Amino acid sequence: MAESLSVRLADPAATAQFGALLARVLAAAAPDSRVLNFEGELGAGKTAMIRGLLAGLGHKGRVPSPTYTLVEPYLVETYRVYHVDLYRLRDPAELDHLGLVDELGTRDELGRGSLLLTEWPDRGAGRLPPPDVACHLVIDGAGRRAILTAPSREGVRLLVKVAEGLPAGF
Ligand SMILES: Nc1ncnc2c1ncn2[C@@H]1O[C@H](COP(=O)(O)OP(=O)(O)O)[C@@H](O)[C@H]1O
Numbered sequence: 001m002a003e004s005l006s007v008r009l010a011d012p013a014a015t016a017q018f019g020a021l022l023a024r025v026l027a028a029a030a031p032d033s034r035v036l037n038f039e040g041e042l043g044a045g046k047t048a049m050i051r052g053l054l055a056g057l058g059h060k061g062r063v064p065s066p067t068y069t070l071v072e073p074y075l076v077e078t079y080r081v082y083h084v085d086l087y088r089l090r091d092p093a094e095l096d097h098l099g100l101v102d103e104l105g106t107r108d109e110l111g112r113g114s115l116l117l118t119e120w121p122d123r124g125a126g127r128l129p130p131p132d133v134a135c136h137l138v139i140d141g142a143g144r145r146a147i148l149t150a151p152s153r154e155g156v157r158l159l160v161k162v163a164e165g166l167p168a169g170f
């Protein structure tokens with residue numbers, strides 16, 4: 001599907017603000033399970049954007065990078081969130097023990113679906129569900145650029161809402 005969006009993020013505050021916009025769109029679309037991938041080199045801002053997203057969903061505490069734990073779970077009002085970082089994954093088969101794929105498509109007692117946010121998804125190739133939205137972050141001078149694509153029909157719906165919600169100046 002063709003829907004895509006390219007956004008210039010001038011500084012870390014813009015990255016956090018864009019993560020919060022993703023959160024608003026995801027919160028308005030709940031309840032259902034969704035999959036977002038975050039790609040780009042080390043330091044591109046994947047974790048920074050996910051921090052903005054989690055804060056936007058109402059998470060108040062810390063958001064440690066899951067580089068060593070592989071997955072950090074969060075419970076927010078609208079989702080069970082799994083923040084995954086596969087940078088250190090040696091073999092995609094290690095993912096089978098996490099049971100993440102089984103979590104998707106289920107609802108908890110409050111009707112919350114799962115939100116899977118994965119950094120370095122390529123390292124889990126074949127073991128992760130296909131994303132609704134892929135966000136590729138690239139270093140662009142002193143700032144960043146986020147290039148978002150929507151491989152699923154639901155992803156296209158989400159990206160249309162993100163584009164509508166972009167404040168002037170992005
Ligand atoms: N739009 C931006 N412009 C400049 N620096 C940014 C921007 N967004 C985030 N950063 C900075 O870049 C770094 C990104 O780190 P991090 O989010 O851990 O990267 P990754 O998870 O992709 O390895 C942080 O130091 C952050 O403050």
Ligand SMILES: [Mg+2]
Pocket residue numbers: 046047048065085119
């Ligand atoms: Mg990171």
